[in-house]
Amino acid sequence: MSDSTDFERFRELLEASATRELTDTEVAFLGRMGFQSEECREWLETDAEAVDAWVSEDPLQEVTPPTSLDWARVDAGLRRAGALPTPKQKRTFAMPLLASAAAVLICVGVVYSILRDGLTAPTEPFEDEVVFEVLDLPEGDGSFILHEEEGDDDGVLMIIFSNG
Amino acid sequence: MNAEQDEEDRQLVRRHLAGDPAGFEGLYRLHRERIFAVSMRMLRNREDALDTTQEVFVRIHKALDGFDPSGRFLTWAYRITTNHCIDRIRRRKVRREQAVFEDSVGDKRDMRTGRSGESKPESELERQEISKAVSDAVDQLGEAHRMVFTLYCYEGLSYGEIAAVMGIPVGTVMSRLFNARKKVKESLPADWDPGGPRRGKSSAEGGDR
Numbered sequence: 001m002s003d004s005t006d007f008e009r010f011r012e013l014l015e016a017s018a019t020r021e022l023t024d025t026e027v028a029f030l031g032r033m034g035f036q037s038e039e040c041r042e043w044l045e046t047d048a049e050a051v052d053a054w055v056s057e058d059p060l061q062e063v064t065p066p067t068s069l070d071w072a073r074v075d076a077g078l079r080r081a082g083a084l085p086t087p088k089q090k091r092t093f094a095m096p097l098l099a100s101a102a103a104v105l106i107c108v109g110v111v112y113s114i115l116r117d118g119l120t121a122p123t124e125p126f127e128d129e130v131v132f133e134v135l136d137l138p139e140g141d142g143s144f145i146l147h148e149e150e151g152d153d154d155g156v157l158m159i160i161f162s163n164g
Numbered sequence: 165m166n167a168e169q170d171e172e173d174r175q176l177v178r179r180h181l182a183g184d185p186a187g188f189e190g191l192y193r194l195h196r197e198r199i200f201a202v203s204m205r206m207l208r209n210r211e212d213a214l215d216t217t218q219e220v221f222v223r224i225h226k227a228l229d230g231f232d233p234s235g236r237f238l239t240w241a242y243r244i245t246t247n248h249c250i251d252r253i254r255r256r257k258v259r260r261e262q263a264v265f266e267d268s269v270g271d272k273r274d275m276r277t278g279r280s281g282e283s284k285p286e287s288e289l290e291r292q293e294i295s296k297a298v299s300d301a302v303d304q305l306g307e308a309h310r311m312v313f314t315l316y317c318y319e320g321l322s323y324g325e326i327a328a329v330m331g332i333p334v335g336t337v338m339s340r341l342f343n344a345r346k347k348v349k350e351s352l353p354a355d356w357d358p359g360g361p362r363r364g365k366s367s368a369e370g371g372d373r
Contacts, residue, residue: 017343018343024333030339031335048345051348058294063201065197066214083192
């Protein structure tokens with residue numbers, strides 16, 4: 001198909017698009033020619049100059065941004081919808097950060113202690129028994145004295161009860 | 165829509181997906197004015213544009229978990245915005261039709277007094293006149309043509325970007341823009357010479373414009 005025929009078809013299809021739905025093939029042809037052909041692209045921009053001049057005069061070309069009060073209203077709406085955190089939520093979000101920092105510090109402390117002291121063998125599990133220690137102490141030291149017999153003056157028997 | 169901006173958006177989306185509320189808040193602070201401006205140009209009403217901006221960001225927040233961070237956030241946000249604007253224009257048309265009906269059976273004088281008594285500077289009147297003329301012309305367009313026209317002429321999006329935002333082929337963007345321009349030109353007063361210079365970006369921006 002020659003360039004001029006393509007151009008004719010391009011124009012016809014654009015004009016036709018005002019009155020009927022184009023087929024997928026026709027739409028694809030428009031898209032392709034709109035990019036490839038300078039002639040087609042220029043024709044596509046027919047009326048563009050006049051309309052663009054109009055649009056450039058439109059005050060809405062420069063939209064005045066909303067005021068801080070306007071944004072405060074939008075922010076409040078977003079908070080109500082749960083999209084923005086409330087000031088309270090912001091604080092609660094800060095708490096896990098503190099907790100995390102504390103946990104990291106504790107971990108560092110534990111690791112440091114292990115490196116410094118090494119890992120000790122686990123302690124014996126607690127046994128529920130009574131240990132008796134019998135000491136032979138000199139007489140007259142103020143300890144609680146049990147005299148088993150009247151004549152036993154050689155020493156003092158002291159019984160210590162130890163639990164664990 | 166530039167690559168740097170896209171990358172910043174992606175990082176904020178990832179932060180949101182990681183559970184950091186600052187991710188969404190960052191996206192909102194970064195793009196809210198742009199979304200407001202798009203809404204304002206499509207709806208031509210400040211209150212409606214503000215409400216739409218809020219609705220759009222609520223929608224974005226709800227849907228952001230399903231957003232693919234490899235895609236363009238702004239294209240996706242534009243799509244949500246255009247859909248919300250179309251909804252609002254439809255609702256507004258219904259309200260307007262109701263208002264016209266109520267006006268036709270009520271007292272018409274009340275509606276006129278609000279406008280006639282005000283004295284405004286000449287430039288302000290002229291601005292309002294221009295705005296109204298363009299607004300009326302754009303209002304004549306169907307929703308689909310209006311969106312393409314606004315995104316191209318006001319937002320400066322390319323054919324390809326508009327196709328991505330609206331989810332339509334580039335050829336359809338071209339035909340809609342062609343017909344929209346024709347209709348706008350027909351509905352503007354023939355004797356009014358805007359005299360403004362042609363906006364450079366329409367011709368100067370290369371690529372697919």
